Amino acid sequence: xxxxxxxxxxxxxxxxxxxxxxxxxxxxxxxxxxxxxxxxxxxxxxxxxxxxxxxxxxxxxxxxxxxxxxxxxxxxxxxxxxxxxxxxxxxxxxxxxxxxxxxxxxxxxxxxxxxxxxxxxxxxxxxxxxxxxxxxxxxxxxxxxxxxxxxxxxxxxxxxxxxxxxxxxxxxxxxxxxxxxxxxxxxxxxxxxxxxxxxxxxxxxxxxxxxxxxxxxxxxxxxxxxxx
Amino acid sequence: xxxxxxxxxxxxxxxxxxxxxxxxxxxxxxxxxxxxxxxxxxxxxxxxxxxxxxxxxxxxxxxxxxxxxxxxxxxxxxxxxxxxxxxxxxxxxxxxxxxxxxxxxxxxxxxxxxxxxxxxxxxxxxxxxxxxxxxxxxxxxxxxxxxxxxxxxxxxxxxxxxxxxxxxxxxxxxxxxxxxxxxxxxxxxxxxxxxxxxxxxxxxxxxxxxxxxxxxxxxxxxxxxxxxxxxxxxxxxxxxxxxxxxxxxxxxxxxxxxxxxxxxxxxxxxxxxxxxxxxxxxxxxxxxxxxxxxxxxxxxxxxxxxxxxxxxxxxxxxxxxxxxxxxxxxxxxxxxxxxxxxxxxxxxxxxxxxxxxxxxxxxxxxxxxxxxxxxxxxxxxxxxxxxxxxxxxxxxxxxxxxxxxxxxxxxxxxxxxxxxxxxxxxxxxxxxxxxxxxx
Numbered sequence: 001x002x003x004x005x006x007x008x009x010x011x012x013x014x015x016x017x018x019x020x021x022x023x024x025x026x027x028x029x030x031x032x033x034x035x036x037x038x039x040x041x042x043x044x045x046x047x048x049x050x051x052x053x054x055x056x057x058x059x060x061x062x063x064x065x066x067x068x069x070x071x072x073x074x075x076x077x078x079x080x081x082x083x084x085x086x087x088x089x090x091x092x093x094x095x096x097x098x099x100x101x102x103x104x105x106x107x108x109x110x111x112x113x114x115x116x117x118x119x120x121x122x123x124x125x126x127x128x129x130x131x132x133x134x135x136x137x138x139x140x141x142x143x144x145x146x147x148x149x150x151x152x153x154x155x156x157x158x159x160x161x162x163x164x165x166x167x168x169x170x171x172x173x174x175x176x177x178x179x180x181x182x183x184x185x186x187x188x189x190x191x192x193x194x195x196x197x198x199x200x201x202x203x204x205x206x207x208x209x210x211x212x213x214x215x216x217x218x219x220x221x222x223x224x225x226x227x228x
Numbered sequence: 229x230x231x232x233x234x235x236x237x238x239x240x241x242x243x244x245x246x247x248x249x250x251x252x253x254x255x256x257x258x259x260x261x262x263x264x265x266x267x268x269x270x271x272x273x274x275x276x277x278x279x280x281x282x283x284x285x286x287x288x289x290x291x292x293x294x295x296x297x298x299x300x301x302x303x304x305x306x307x308x309x310x311x312x313x314x315x316x317x318x319x320x321x322x323x324x325x326x327x328x329x330x331x332x333x334x335x336x337x338x339x340x341x342x343x344x345x346x347x348x349x350x351x352x353x354x355x356x357x358x359x360x361x362x363x364x365x366x367x368x369x370x371x372x373x374x375x376x377x378x379x380x381x382x383x384x385x386x387x388x389x390x391x392x393x394x395x396x397x398x399x400x401x402x403x404x405x406x407x408x409x410x411x412x413x414x415x416x417x418x419x420x421x422x423x424x425x426x427x428x429x430x431x432x433x434x435x436x437x438x439x440x441x442x443x444x445x446x447x448x449x450x451x452x453x454x455x456x457x458x459x460x461x462x463x464x465x466x467x468x469x470x471x472x473x474x475x476x477x478x479x480x481x482x483x484x485x486x487x488x489x490x491x492x493x494x495x496x497x498x499x500x501x502x503x504x505x506x507x508x509x510x511x512x513x514x515x516x517x518x519x520x521x522x523x524x525x526x527x528x529x530x531x532x533x534x535x536x537x538x539x540x541x542x543x544x545x546x547x548x549x550x551x552x553x554x555x556x557x558x559x560x561x562x563x564x565x566x567x568x569x570x571x572x573x574x575x576x577x578x579x580x581x582x583x584x585x586x587x588x589x590x591x592x593x594x595x596x597x598x599x600x601x602x603x604x605x606x607x608x609x610x611x612x613x614x615x616x617x618x619x620x621x622x623x624x625x626x627x628x629x630x631x632x633x634x635x636x637x638x639x640x641x642x643x644x645x646x647x648x649x650x651x652x653x654x655x656x657x658x659x660x661x662x663x664x665x666x667x
Contacts, residue, residue: 117485
């Protein structure tokens with residue numbers, strides 16, 4: 001598949017140190033609109049750090065990250081706003097606020113954008129229905145299965161219809177069947193919205209759904225790229 | 229190898245033990261001051277100057293009210309003790325669950341928890357003798373030697389009468405520890421019935437309090453009535469507080485379109501008890517402010533030579549109420565910090581998805597406001613209206629009542645802001661991306 005001419009999200013020459021540990025050593029990545037990209041590599045290779053840099057959660061010590069051609073904002077609140085509107089995030093563990101119901105967890109990004117309560121609830125419910133978890137809308141995370149909680153988290157990441165979804169081991173805490181179903185739900189939902197998807201994983205079955213695969217080893221992205 | 233009871237008993241950490249010991253030391257010392265005042269009996273005490281700020285202790289007519297105020301002073305420290313006992317609830321629950329799987333019975337767990345809290349609590353209660361000695365030295369002997377008066381009886385004990393105080397405070401700590409097992413294992417409740425029994429106690433206490441402070445009651449009867457009235461009122465407020473907090477949280481949460489108010493109210497709905505207990509002392513402080521306002525209204529037009537005997541102590545009580553609100557802020561910060569750290573991964577993930585830290589701090593501040601404001605207002609109205617309704621004076625009390633309510637509300641909000649300011653750095657650290665775990 002030919003790479004889009006204008007990438008939406010770009011990381012170039014990223015370096016990141018945690019004390020003496022070199023997490024990233026010149027990692028680079030480009031994500032085009034609507035692309036499905038898998039970032040693979042062994043544990044501790046720097047995949048998650050790369051994703052956190054892309055999301056603006058971690059500030060790299062060197063290199064830069066551009067979204068839509070612009071550097072990520074310096075102010076934390078501006079980065080938070082960018083994530084809320086344009087970068088959906090799906091993580092591996094414990095993502096949902098335990099005190100809120102599934103519906104409220106999904107509605108939170110909309111309420112932050114000052115969407116009226118009833119309208120936010122309607123949109124959140126629609127997303128829960130699209131991901132097949134409408135029946136847990138009024139339940140708290142503690143009462144859900146791992147797969148249900150992960151689908152709710154996906155709904156939360158997609159409810160604002162971001163242009164890029166960043167998923168860090170989204171099925172890592174699920175069993176094989178639950179993982180496959182959740183991954184299928186994530187990919188389908190992302191394709192419906194036309195968003196790009198970056199999947200960080202060390203699972204070959206997960207990376208197989210991507211159109212392109214980038215490998216990270218010792219903090220460096222591979223010089224070769226697999227286009228499917 | 230250390231005995232299991234020692235291993236489990238010290239698992240809570242030194243910081244928690246120090247907080248518990250500190251609180252019981254202050255509670256024990258302050259209760260000894262109250263006990264020393266009680267031992268003065270119904271006779272006047274001839275301090276060099278028995279008017280103005282120090283008259284309440286010298287005059288048996290106002291002594292019962294002074295004792296009432298002194299005992300009320302323990303409430304914020306008891307609230308802080310409660311938070312100390314609850315610190316690390318999530319970790320403790322995991323520890324106890326692991327021990328239960330290994331075969332520990334509920335009685336074992338209760339015993340270990342009682343030791344975990346009871347030992348530092350008892351140590352603090354004994355240290356209370358030192359606190360009392362310091363208070364007696366500074367606010368008793370020192371003031372008396374300068375012919376100013378005395379806020380603490382300068383020539384009373386501590387003697388054998390202090391032993392029951394130490395024992396009661398130690399037992400209180402041990403019971404709080406044993407109870408923490410129940411709250412750790414019971415999990416959280418989202419439904420709560422109207423607390424009929426506690427409201428009955430509250431009303432009974434309020435009636436007794438009004439009778440005790442009423443002008444027609446003999447001095448000896450006042451002293452007999454004040455302490456039971458106090459116990460009933462504080463018990464009633466304590467028992468009713470979670471319901472009141474939950475009801476307000478439900479009312480606010482079902483109407484708000486704000487993300488931070490939604491988060492605040494849902495946190496309270498899931499666990500109203502911890503926050504309301506942390507905020508409980510505002511009820512006692514509000515009660516004191518309400519009574520003071522009614523008292524000031526009564527003596528506002530009085531120009532007698534002993535006027536300051538009434539008005540100066542009011543300033544002391546209001547200052548102490550302010551201190552109570554400040555302590556409540558600390559107790560709330562401890563509680564909220566603990567609850568956020570227990571769920572730090574979820575909050576870190578929420579922050580990662582674009583929920584600003586400032587909104588999270590605002591949510592926790594709103595939670596503190598709901599946990600303090602209704603109960604402070606209840607206390608203020610209870611104290612003010614109750615006292616004013618039986619006052620014989622025809623003083624104009626409405627402006628003072630409005631001022632008391634305004635001051636109480638402002639103090640409750642200020643203590644919530646203080647709590648938020650204290651916990652903001654912890655929240656920012658807890659929501660850092662490092663808390664997002666990937667395996």
